[in-house]
Amino acid sequence: MRQELTRLGVEELKTAEAVDTAFADAEDASMLLVINSVCGCAAANARPAVAMAKQADVPQPDRHVTVFAGQDLEATERAREYLAGIPPSSPFIALLNEGDPVFVLERRHIEGRSASAIASDLVQAYQSLADGTAADDGAPARPDAAQEPESDNGLPSTFRSIM
Numbered sequence: 001m002r003q004e005l006t007r008l009g010v011e012e013l014k015t016a017e018a019v020d021t022a023f024a025d026a027e028d029a030s031m032l033l034v035i036n037s038v039c040g041c042a043a044a045n046a047r048p049a050v051a052m053a054k055q056a057d058v059p060q061p062d063r064h065v066t067v068f069a070g071q072d073l074e075a076t077e078r079a080r081e082y083l084a085g086i087p088p089s090s091p092f093i094a095l096l097n098e099g100d101p102v103f104v105l106e107r108r109h110i111e112g113r114s115a116s117a118i119a120s121d122l123v124q125a126y127q128s129l130a131d132g133t134a135a136d137d138g139a140p141a142r143p144d145a146a147q148e149p150e151s152d153n154g155l156p157s158t159f160r161s162i163m
Contacts, residue, residue, distance in 0.1 A: 001038060004043075005047060005064075009054075010032075010050065013067050013072070015074060016074045022063070026062070028098060030061040030095065030097050031063040032064045032065070033079060034046070034066040034067075035068075035090045035091060036091060037070060037091050042090070042091040045113060045115050046105075046110050049093075052115060053123050053126065056123045058127050058130065059127070069090035089108070092104070093118075093122065095125045102125070103128070104142055105122075105142070105143065109121070
């Protein structure tokens, strides 16, 4: 579960001090933070989405980092301290610019959606950051699930059942 991200070059932060260093280094840069977990939506949706977005032909964040919820407790807690006002969830993905979150995917934006839909959200966020159109009003953008087309059964078309 850890290696799914680290083999992509995502840097694993296992201590609160490592998180502090990463956030300090990102004050003049962009950074993708992934709060990894053992749940099925991290395995089927979040981690594969990060891999797909990392391969996309768009400007990438300067740094990709991850903490593991439920295992690296102090590192995860410290990362969440940098995300004041954003409810804790895992899995969780945040794109930060100069230390501030400009785009977030909470568990509710990940669970029940396909990895490709989530990767598309990330790619759009990367492109918005590169274009200078990323949220700058202090509130990070989030996907708007209400705008997703629905299937015949009332679920978003990106819903993927494990059954």
